[in-house]
Amino acid sequence: MKRLIEHLEFILTVDEDDWIIRDGAIVIANDRILDIGTTDEILERHERQSFDGIKDGKMRGMCPGFIDAHVHLSETLSRAVFPDHLNTRAWVFHWAKPFYAHITEEDEYWGALLGITEMLRCGTTCFLDMGSQYDPGITVRAMEKTGIRGITGRHAADNPPEVPPRGWDEDMMKHHFFNNAEEALKELEECVKKYNGALDGRVRCWVNIEGKEPCSLELHVGARKLADQLGVGTTYHLATSIEEAEVCSKKYGVWPITRIAQAGGLGHNLVIAHGAAVADEEISTLKSHDTKIAFCPSSSFKLGKGATSIGKYPELVQAGVTVGLGTDGVSAAGNMNLMRQMFLVAGMFKDARIQPDIFTVKQALRAATIEGAKALMWDDEIGSLEIGKKADFILFDLNHVEWTPFYDPVQALVFSASTSSVVETWVDGIPLYQNGKVNGVDEEQIKRKARELAAAAVKRAGLEASDVPTTTTLYDDGN
Numbered sequence: 062m063k064r065l066i067e068h069l070e071f072i073l074t075v076d077e078d079d080w081i082i083r084d085g086a087i088v089i090a091n092d093r094i095l096d097i098g099t100t101d102e103i104l105e106r107h108e109r110q111s112f113d114g115i116k117d118g119k120m121r122g123m124c125p126g127f128i129d130a131h132v133h134l135s136e137t138l139s140r141a142v143f144p145d146h147l148n149t150r151a152w153v154f155h156w157a158k159p160f161y162a163h164i165t166e167e168d169e170y171w172g173a174l175l176g177i178t179e180m181l182r183c184g185t186t187c188f189l190d191m192g193s194q195y196d197p198g199i200t201v202r203a204m205e206k207t208g209i210r211g212i213t214g215r216h217a218a219d220n221p222p223e224v225p226p227r228g229w230d231e232d233m234m235k236h237h238f239f240n241n242a243e244e245a246l247k248e249l250e251e252c253v254k255k256y257n258g259a260l261d262g263r264v265r266c267w268v269n270i271e272g273k274e275p276c277s278l279e280l281h282v283g284a285r286k287l288a289d290q291l292g293v294g295t296t297y298h299l300a301t302s303i304e305e306a307e308v309c310s311k312k313y314g315v316w317p318i319t320r321i322a323q324a325g326g327l328g329h330n331l332v333i334a335h336g337a338a339v340a341d342e343e344i345s346t347l348k349s350h351d352t353k354i355a356f357c358p359s360s361s362f363k364l365g366k367g368a369t370s371i372g373k374y375p376e377l378v379q380a381g382v383t384v385g386l387g388t389d390g391v392s393a394a395g396n397m398n399l400m401r402q403m404f405l406v407a408g409m410f411k412d413a414r415i416q417p418d419i420f421t422v423k424q425a426l427r428a429a430t431i432e433g434a435k436a437l438m439w440d441d442e443i444g445s446l447e448i449g450k451k452a453d454f455i456l457f458d459l460n461h462v463e464w465t466p467f468y469d470p471v472q473a474l475v476f477s478a479s480t481s482s483v484v485e486t487w488v489d490g491i492p493l494y495q496n497g498k499v500n501g502v503d504e505e506q507i508k509r510k511a512r513e514l515a516a517a518a519v520k521r522a523g524l525e526a527s528d529v530p531t532t533t534t535l536y537d538d539g540n
């Protein structure tokens with residue numbers, strides 16, 4: 062099947078030269094890009110009658126599908142549940158953990174469907190998901206229904222706190238924490254063997270662990286080594302807040318990234334989620350190990366992680382470290398909208414440092430596309446629009462006030478447009494979102510189910526109570 066989209070007002074290829082093609086055309090053969098160029102060039106190279114279908118791209122703009130480098134699909138029912146005035150550690154241990162301990166497999170499934178629906182409506186075509194607390198197959202089923210591409214796993218931990226998080230019973234502790242790193246890794250290996258490469262390769266499964274205090278050093282190091290052996294990657298939370306760095310420093314004398322580096326845990330197949338607390342000398346450590354960072358601006362804004370005050374994201378990019386953009390879970394970030402992350406990252410550092418030439422719109426777009434693809438070790442197939450790559454892209458309606466006019470399409474995309482002008486989202490040469498709806502799912506049913514299940518989970522977790530703590534000393538000392 063060979064299809065043509067012609068006369069696109071622009072195509073942002075996000076290839077090495079950040080090429081902007083005006084009056085662009087793209088030829089799609091099944092799931093891949095067969096050719097790309099100006100409409101004139103394409104029609105010189107291909108007979109018009111050779112196409113099985115021709116689509117008019119007038120008043121449409123195209124860019125690569127966005128790649129979310131850090132998300133929690135299993136947690137999507139927690140939107141707007143926890144207060145927004147807590148520091149990261151109190152937020153995790155007294156609110157997030159009690160909530161997620163009460164999440165069922167059914168909750169995870171509907172949460173994943175809800176999250177993927179939001180992603181496709183926002184132009185996201187691929188993600189790196191922290192994974193299920195049960196089985197990656199739950200997310201895989203939601204991916205099968207919607208057609209999206211992504212990486213998932215089994216969210217593992219092995220280092221329980223001395224006192225259980227608020228609202229946890231013995232069974233929850235057993236379910237959430239493996240007895241030791243060895244047992245956790247055995248289970249993760251089985252997950253990778255079972256799910257990696259599923260759904261015609263649209264699904265990849267990694268050795269994902271929660272990271273930081275709930276995981277032993279052995280599990281951090283072991284996860285990356287196992288990932289190496291299995292030819293996949295690993296991702297975990299690390300250096301997510303200044304409090305975590307200070308606790309780590311008090312206990313071990315070094316900040317979190319240095320601690321992992323000294324234990325031989327860094328490598329090219331590791332994506333560190335957040336990386337907010339990074340010391341100057343740790344920038345070259347990350348670079349020399351080719352370890353990637355998934356920066357989550359919305360999460361930093363909502364939880365006050367200090368991206369603009371202590372974060373080294375512009376320095377990391379300048380040093381050549383791969384920095385992708387993530388949304389994080391909706392509880393931490395509020396949304397799964399990468400256009401919003403681009404908008405934030407393209408302004409927050411300019412403003413904080415009174416320096417308009419850092420993290421420009423082009424860098425923001427690259428972070429949301431090709432840099433994310435590199436972090437996910439998938440840049441040979443996705444992240445830019447080039448011959449031979451997968452036909453994963455977004456179409457924008459340029460006859461929209463937000464796009465009027467669009468002299469510099471990248472500026473218009475990052476600073477003017479919202480997701481309301483996303484009209485189509487394609488993965489593998491198939492439109493998954495078009496005509497105002499996500500194909501393959503009943504969006505009304507998903508929203509109804511999500512509201513019901515979320516309300517029940519809040520109740521089970523006891524988060525309606527007024528005495529839920531807003532500070533924590535969990536993991537401060539002892540283990």
Ligand SMILES: [Zn+2]
Pocket residue numbers: 131132133191298334389390
């Ligand atoms: Zn996260």
